[in-house]
Amino acid sequence: MTTVQTNEPQRIHPYKFTLWVGLGSIVMMFAGLTSAYVVKKNQSSWLEFDLPQVFWYSTFVILLSSVTIHLAAKAFKARDMGRYRTLITVTAALGVAFLLMQTWGFFELEAKNIALVGPKSNSAASFLFVITGLHMLHVLGGVIALLVIFARAYSVKVKSYSNLPIQLAATYWHFVDVLWIYLFIFYNWIG
Amino acid sequence: MSNEAVLHAHSDAAAHDAHGDHHHEHHHHETFISKYVFSQDHKMIAKQFLITGMFWAVLGGLMSVLFRLQLGYPDATFPWLEDILGKWAKGGRITPEAYYALVTTHGTVLVFFVLTAGLSGTFANFLIPLQIGARDMASPFMNMLSYWFFFAASIVMISSIFVETGPFSGGWTAYPPLSALGDASPGSKTGMDLWMISMALFVVSSLLGGLNYIATVLNMRTKGMSMTRLPLTIWALFFTAVLGVLSFPVLFSGFILLIFDRNFGTSFYLSDIFISGVGALPNEGGSAILYQHLFWFLGHPEVYIILLPAMGMVSEILSVNSRKPIFGYMAMIGSMFAIAVLAFLVWAHHMFVTGLNPFLGSIFVLLTLLIAVPSAIKVFNWLTTLWRGNIRFTPGMMFAIGFVSLFISGGLTGIWLGNSALDIHLHDTYFVIAHFHIVMGVASMFGMFAGIYHWFPKMYGRYLNNSMGYIHFWVTIAGAYLIFWPMHYEGLAGMPRRYYDYSIWESFKQFAELNRFISTVAMIVFAVQLLFLFNFFYSIFKGRKVTVQNPWNANTLEWTAPIRPGHGNWVGEIPEVHRWAYDYGKDGKEFIPQTTPVGADESHH
Numbered sequence: 160m161t162t163v164q165t166n167e168p169q170r171i172h173p174y175k176f177t178l179w180v181g182l183g184s185i186v187m188m189f190a191g192l193t194s195a196y197v198v199k200k201n202q203s204s205w206l207e208f209d210l211p212q213v214f215w216y217s218t219f220v221i222l223l224s225s226v227t228i229h230l231a232a233k234a235f236k237a238r239d240m241g242r243y244r245t246l247i248t249v250t251a252a253l254g255v256a257f258l259l260m261q262t263w264g265f266f267e268l269e270a271k272n273i274a275l276v277g278p279k280s281n282s283a284a285s286f287l288f289v290i291t292g293l294h295m296l297h298v299l300g301g302v303i304a305l306l307v308i309f310a311r312a313y314s315v316k317v318k319s320y321s322n323l324p325i326q327l328a329a330t331y332w333h334f335v336d337v338l339w340i341y342l343f344i345f346y347n348w349i350g
Numbered sequence: 351m352s353n354e355a356v357l358h359a360h361s362d363a364a365a366h367d368a369h370g371d372h373h374h375e376h377h378h379h380e381t382f383i384s385k386y387v388f389s390q391d392h393k394m395i396a397k398q399f400l401i402t403g404m405f406w407a408v409l410g411g412l413m414s415v416l417f418r419l420q421l422g423y424p425d426a427t428f429p430w431l432e433d434i435l436g437k438w439a440k441g442g443r444i445t446p447e448a449y450y451a452l453v454t455t456h457g458t459v460l461v462f463f464v465l466t467a468g469l470s471g472t473f474a475n476f477l478i479p480l481q482i483g484a485r486d487m488a489s490p491f492m493n494m495l496s497y498w499f500f501f502a503a504s505i506v507m508i509s510s511i512f513v514e515t516g517p518f519s520g521g522w523t524a525y526p527p528l529s530a531l532g533d534a535s536p537g538s539k540t541g542m543d544l545w546m547i548s549m550a551l552f553v554v555s556s557l558l559g560g561l562n563y564i565a566t567v568l569n570m571r572t573k574g575m576s577m578t579r580l581p582l583t584i585w586a587l588f589f590t591a592v593l594g595v596l597s598f599p600v601l602f603s604g605f606i607l608l609i610f611d612r613n614f615g616t617s618f619y620l621s622d623i624f625i626s627g628v629g630a631l632p633n634e635g636g637s638a639i640l641y642q643h644l645f646w647f648l649g650h651p652e653v654y655i656i657l658l659p660a661m662g663m664v665s666e667i668l669s670v671n672s673r674k675p676i677f678g679y680m681a682m683i684g685s686m687f688a689i690a691v692l693a694f695l696v697w698a699h700h701m702f703v704t705g706l707n708p709f710l711g712s713i714f715v716l717l718t719l720l721i722a723v724p725s726a727i728k729v730f731n732w733l734t735t736l737w738r739g740n741i742r743f744t745p746g747m748m749f750a751i752g753f754v755s756l757f758i759s760g761g762l763t764g765i766w767l768g769n770s771a772l773d774i775h776l777h778d779t780y781f782v783i784a785h786f787h788i789v790m791g792v793a794s795m796f797g798m799f800a801g802i803y804h805w806f807p808k809m810y811g812r813y814l815n816n817s818m819g820y821i822h823f824w825v826t827i828a829g830a831y832l833i834f835w836p837m838h839y840e841g842l843a844g845m846p847r848r849y850y851d852y853s854i855w856e857s858f859k860q861f862a863e864l865n866r867f868i869s870t871v872a873m874i875v876f877a878v879q880l881l882f883l884f885n886f887f888y889s890i891f892k893g894r895k896v897t898v899q900n901p902w903n904a905n906t907l908e909w910t911a912p913i914r915p916g917h918g919n920w921v922g923e924i925p926e927v928h929r930w931a932y933d934y935g936k937d938g939k940e941f942i943p944q945t946t947p948v949g950a951d952e953s954h955h
Contacts, residue, residue, distance in 0.1 A: 173488035177565040180595060184557055188599035191647065195607065195640055199618070204635035276614040278632035285616040289606060 178327055182334050185297065189290070189338060193345055196286045206281035208273055210346055211264035217257050218343050221298075224253035225336040228305075232329045235322050244312050247305055247325075250332065254302040261295050287346065294342060297335050304328050380917075388498075390490035391917040395497050396476035397809060400802070402497075402504060403468020404883065410459035415876050417452045420444045422869025424853045438516065446850045450519035451537050453848060455511070457522030458545070460791065462552055463507070465656040467500050469798050470594075471556075473659055474563045474587040476805065480908035481581050483572025483925060485918045488565035492558050499555035503548045510544035518545035521848065523645055526619035526638050530611040533628045542612070546605060553598045553605075560598075563591035572907070574927035578683075579944070581906050581931040582676060585683050586662020589690040590655050597651035597694070604644030611636070639704050646697035653790050654693045658686060660797020661728060661757075664750040666931075667804050668732055670904045671747035672739025673940065675932035678731040685724030692721050702770040703777050711770040718768035725761050729754065740935075744902075745819030746804035752827045753796040759831075760789025763838065778848075781841025784834045792830040799823075802886070807901050811914040812893030818885040822878055829875035836864050905931050905943045 199205070231246035265275060265288060274280040275288035308324045389395060416435075419428065420443070427442035438448035475493065479486055487493045510517040519537025520528030524545065532539045567588045571580075607618040611633075619641045620633035669676040676682065698706055698714040706714075732754045741747065763785040766772050776782060799822075806814050845858050852858040852865065900909040907927070911919050925945040933942040937953055 171569065173565045173569045176569055177488055177492075177561045180561050180564050181557075184561070184595045184599045187596050188603045191600035191603035191644055192606075195603070195618075195644060198640055198643065199637065202635070202637055276610065276616050278615045280616050282617050282635055285610060285618065289610055289616075293606065 172323060174323065174327060175330070178330060182331070185334075185338070189294075189342070192286075192290050192293070193342075196290070196345075199282055199286065204281065206273070206283040208268070208271070208283070210287075211267040213260050213264045213267060214343065214346075217260035217264070218339065220253055220260060221257045221336050221339050224250050224257065225333050227253065228329045228332045232322070232325050235325050240312065243325075244309075247309055247312065251302055251305040251309060254298055254305065254332075258295055258298060258302075261291060264291075290342060294335070294339055297338070301328070301332050301335050304331065388494060390486070390494045392475045392479050392486050392490065392493060393809070393915065393917075393919075395493055396472050398497050399467055399471035399475060399500070400809075402501065403464050403472060404886070406459050406463040406468065406504065408879070408883065410456050410464060411876050411879060413452045413456040413459075415873055416444065417449055417456070418869040418872045420449055420850070421852070422866040424851045447516060447519060447536050449850050450521075450535075450848075451517045451541070454519050454521055454537070455507075455517050458518075458549075459507070461522060461652065461656070462549070463500075463504065465791070465794050465798075466556060466594075466652070467552070469656065469794060470587060470590050470659045471497070471500065471559060472798075473583070473663060473801050473805075474559065474591065476809065477583050477908065478563055478566050478587060479570070480808070480911060480915075480919060481584050481906050481931075482567060482570060483575055483907050483920075483927060484566060484570035485920070485924070487562045488570055489562055493562050496555050496559035496562065499551050499558065503551035503555060506544050506548040506551065510541050510548065513540045513544065515539040515541055517541040523642075523649070524608070525645075526608060526611060526641050527623055530608055530619055531623070531625065531631075532612070533625050546609060546612075550602070550605060553602050556594050556598055560591040560594040563587060564595065567591075572924045572927055575907075575944075578680070579927055579930045581662075582665040582679070582682055582686075583659075583662040585686060586658045586665070589686050590658045593651040593655050593658070593690055593693055597648040597655075600644055601648035604641055604648075607644075608641065639701070642701050642704060643697070646700045647694070649700060650697040651693040653786075654689055656790055656794045657797075658689070660753060660794040660800075661686070663801040663804070664732065664753045664797050665735075666906070667746050667750040667800050668735050668754075669932055669934065670804075670902050671742045671744055671750070672736055673742070673934045674735055674739045675934055675936075676731065677734040677737075678727070679930065679932060681727055682731055685727040688724040689721060692717060692724075696721065699768055699770075699773075702773040708770070715768060715770050719765065721768075722761070722765055725757075729758055729761070744803065745814065745816055745823060746800045746802075748820070748823045749796045749800035749803060752823065753793050753800060755827070756788050756793040756796060756830065760785055760787075760793060764789060775844070776841060778846055779841035780837040780845050780847055783847050784837035784841060787837075788830065788834050792834070796827075799826075799882070804902070805908075806886075806889065806893075807896045808908055808911075810890050810893070811896050812889050813896060813901075814889045814893060815885050818881055822882045822885070825878040826875055829871050829878070832871045833868050833875065836868060840864065900943075903941050905933060905941055907944055910943065910945055 227246050228250045231243055231250060234240075234243040234246055268275060268284060268287075273284045275284050305328055308328055311324070385391075386394065389398070416431075419431075428439075429442045431439035431442050431444065435444070435448060438445055438451075444452070475487070478484070507517075515536040517537060518524065518529070518541040519535060520542070524542075528534050528538055529542055530538075532542070567580075567584060571577075607616075610616040611619050615633075617633040617636040619638050620631065620636040621638075623631045623633060625631065665676055665682060696714060696718045698710065699718045702711050702714075736751070763781070767776055767782060767785055803814055803819055806812070840858075840861050843857070843861075845852065845861060849855075853862055896913050899911075899913060902909070907925060910925050912921060927944045928947045929942065929944055931944055934940070936942060937951075
């Protein structure tokens, strides 16, 4: 088998490829939701309101986390494990901070008497809540993935030289970052 | 990444020595659990999908027999019905609630559990690695998860049948408000919650499966297996997976909004509703049509998710058993591609009468009718493959020809329904029932049967019984036409679908005998499926043994593997591919397997 395989040109790793296709399907889900948002907006009784201020800060945080995970992947490649550990820890922490800030944003809206769910809610706010919440779940998934490779990075017993896990995690992390940027632009200027 | 690495990365139980020179024998120990239950072998997962799908087919079919009993004999009482259904058939007559629950569950189960999971779950798993020359899927572990999510979905769906208020009964499309308001009907209570959980699990299952199928087809092909040398089965299963991966998430987003409307008081789909006994609801500004858009954006590709695998397998089986190359290989791929693209652009033809802008409607009419072009190309190619072939009428071949017949009959009525003007009269009548049951339901079942009869020897190392196969085929095809053909007349006369009792309607009284006839045939056809089941399970253990590696004299790679392949499929090296899959009757040779190098004196095709 080895002879069969090694003769072939370098192909993308199947897991990486699978991840990309999976990202495509996540894109379709958010495309479905944001098109529903557009359809709904053009109908009657749509509540106009400003996005919570904190979303601007959370956008900055998630952008920053993309930079840190990129540096983490580079550090791993250079086998600079100390730096690598610090950077994925920072990335995961930034992810958690992002989640907290988004939650803060929801409270901000509720405080302004804009109900997100429940009988008094307008679907404008509900859409914001559902779409943002769903994105938060995806970020949470990324945080969990980081925790897993974080545990591996600190494990003394298992020495791992494959940079596949960090690459997969980084790709996914950049994706949820870009997804949020899209949503942020969508809420503010498109939708 | 090599096939070896994928196989070894996750399946410790099935690992064999990849580094030694003698990694040919499976000298590892497989436990019962790792071999039959939590198996990561794509062939075992395929069998798990198949048998679970068959279980659902029996249950879903039985449900249709029960509600056909009500439609055929609306005045009669059957005391035994009360014995099995209890309060759902008080006095031996199915209650309206039970009738709607049966119709809904029949639809959900047949569309998703049988014809999606049971069909593409089975054959994508079984055929993709074997026909492209891979040891297993890109991720055997995800593949296993895919089955177990389906299994969990099945358990939840079954449990919904037994809750006090009954399973969901608002139709398989689960339109709000019936699906969004627990107070709307008994079936909208716990039954709907379970329906939703089950469907969410099912979506996860098909996404995990679909991702794997795509990654496998694109990355794991053996040496020499270029995309244009793939058998058409693989192309079909590939397009199926792409459709699933792109459309199921949209359904999922529709479900998420539905969950919020149901449980958290939002108003995505609900507006200005008054329920008797409850009063006016506070929900305002929602749009039920929005759900229909999201649902049918999946719903229409779903039709092709069901149909494409059948098309692919039929192409392969027709070619093998006509002893002729498939006619128009590239045209077949092109038309499947066209179908896959158009599948996403026609969803609103399910919504012509929802108040859709007529101008928009006319665009959807055009796009819908365009599907006739690739469909006609495919039919033409199947017929020309058969033309002057040296046909072997195996049961698999009979079902494949039956598929072509049904696809033509059902496809032609699609041209009627695709017209928004005709649809004003025909929508939600028995004409629609007849159309989609023939073209999608029965045709795909035929594709599935064809696949089972054809690949059973590879799956179990034994043959199915031919005599039972022929009885199964002739009764089923005659029955399918006898059941669904008359429904066209009923539909043209305006008979609406989903009514509980037509005998009280002056306009539809005339169809009493016809309805009884349809119900009778439905029961006979159902009984014959039990014969098939017997054949299937009997033959697994007692069928005639396969003694040759390539019983159909076919070209594709699965027939180069051992008669009962182990995990890893091939002993020794994976075969290399030198030609396309359809060199039948070339240069005086009856067939030339894909592994045969191209000779110096060989003619070009």
